[in-house]
Amino acid sequence: MILTGVFPCDENCFNVSFAGGIHDFVSMVPVIAFSVGAIVLAFNFRKDFELKKFAFYTLTTGILTALIGLVFVFVQTEFAGAMQRLLIAVPLIWIEVISIKLFLLTGIKKFI
Numbered sequence: 001m002i003l004t005g006v007f008p009c010d011e012n013c014f015n016v017s018f019a020g021g022i023h024d025f026v027s028m029v030p031v032i033a034f035s036v037g038a039i040v041l042a043f044n045f046r047k048d049f050e051l052k053k054f055a056f057y058t059l060t061t062g063i064l065t066a067l068i069g070l071v072f073v074f075v076q077t078e079f080a081g082a083m084q085r086l087l088i089a090v091p092l093i094w095i096e097v098i099s100i101k102l103f104l105l106t107g108i109k110k111f112i
Helices: 002-006 017-043 053-075 080-106
Strands: none
Touching: 002 017, 017 053, 017 080, 053 080
């Protein structure tokens, strides 16, 4: 993701330059990786007693991230900025929710 800052998008994010193309490519890799990873994890969460209730949420998050990514790439809209923020927020919220659940499973009673 650091490369998205090194190679910024072109004006209005209609990436036609080399730098814009690099920006698009390095932006898509984490979205695809997260979507696939979340879907795979959802099926594994179904087998775990403690994480079973997060399986549907994880599956939904993976699919929603993929759908938002597809809409962001293929649909030109005036809400591109909002779509981009959603594309970042949905996985980050999932990471936070799962992190809190895993922290609580450790049984540690105080923050270090």
